[in-house]
Amino acid sequence: MRRDPGSRIALYELMLLIAGAGLGFWLILPSLKEKGQIGDPGGVIGVITFTLGGLSLVGVPLLLWERRREKRPWGAGRFSWFTQGTAAWLMWPPIVYGRVRGVRSDSSVCYLYGTPLMAVFVALTLLSGGWFRKRKRKALWRSWRERFGLALALVWACLGLYLLSMFYREDFGR
Numbered sequence: 001m002r003r004d005p006g007s008r009i010a011l012y013e014l015m016l017l018i019a020g021a022g023l024g025f026w027l028i029l030p031s032l033k034e035k036g037q038i039g040d041p042g043g044v045i046g047v048i049t050f051t052l053g054g055l056s057l058v059g060v061p062l063l064l065w066e067r068r069r070e071k072r073p074w075g076a077g078r079f080s081w082f083t084q085g086t087a088a089w090l091m092w093p094p095i096v097y098g099r100v101r102g103v104r105s106d107s108s109v110c111y112l113y114g115t116p117l118m119a120v121f122v123a124l125t126l127l128s129g130g131w132f133r134k135r136k137r138k139a140l141w142r143s144w145r146e147r148f149g150l151a152l153a154l155v156w157a158c159l160g161l162y163l164l165s166m167f168y169r170e171d172f173g174r
Contacts, residue, residue, distance in 0.1 A: 007144060009148075020055050021054045021055050022054065023057070025050065025054070027050050027054075027096065027108070028046045028047055028049075028108075030099065032047070045159070045162075048159055049112050052084070053087075053111065056081060057092065059082060060086060062145065063078055063081065075146045076132055076149075076153070077145070077148065077152075078143075078145055079122075079149070080119070081152055082149075083118070084119060084153070087118060095108045115156070116160035120160035120161055122157075123156075
């Protein structure tokens with residue numbers, strides 16, 4: 001049986017994902033050290049958000065390169081991965097600049113809270129639009145990019161739901 005070349009992850013793609021996760025962790029590390037939040041739930045949220053952001057960041061060039069070679073439509077996994085990666089590409093330049101200069105960036109707060117919430121909105125939109133129907137999933141399921149994008153979207157959405165519940169408890173608990 002012949003396998004689709006895009007159905008398994010290549011070594012360079014795995015290395016890019018590890019480097020992306022490392023970059024995300026590098027971005028959040030100074031704020032954890034200065035505030036002493038490593039054991040704090042807010043610090044854990046930052047580590048998860050920026051590590052997921054690094055994984056998402058890598059998705060944009062990988063998916064665009066794949067799109068250049070193959071003209072197949074994207075499924076919900078690739079679409080979600082691309083939207084989260086685009087958020088990282090647009091929000092991370094000032095964060096990286098601030099990290100290199102040693103100053104705190106306000107963009108990191110926006111990224112920390114906005115991106116997980118965006119994942120909830122995108123997931124609800126895809127669910128409402130019927131993107132998760134079995135017949136749509138079946139045709140696109142073979143690629144590792146689709147499966148990884150769906151898994152990443154699930155983790156992003158769970159983090160967003162946690163933040164949403166945190167905001168609701170804060171505002172309605174008064």
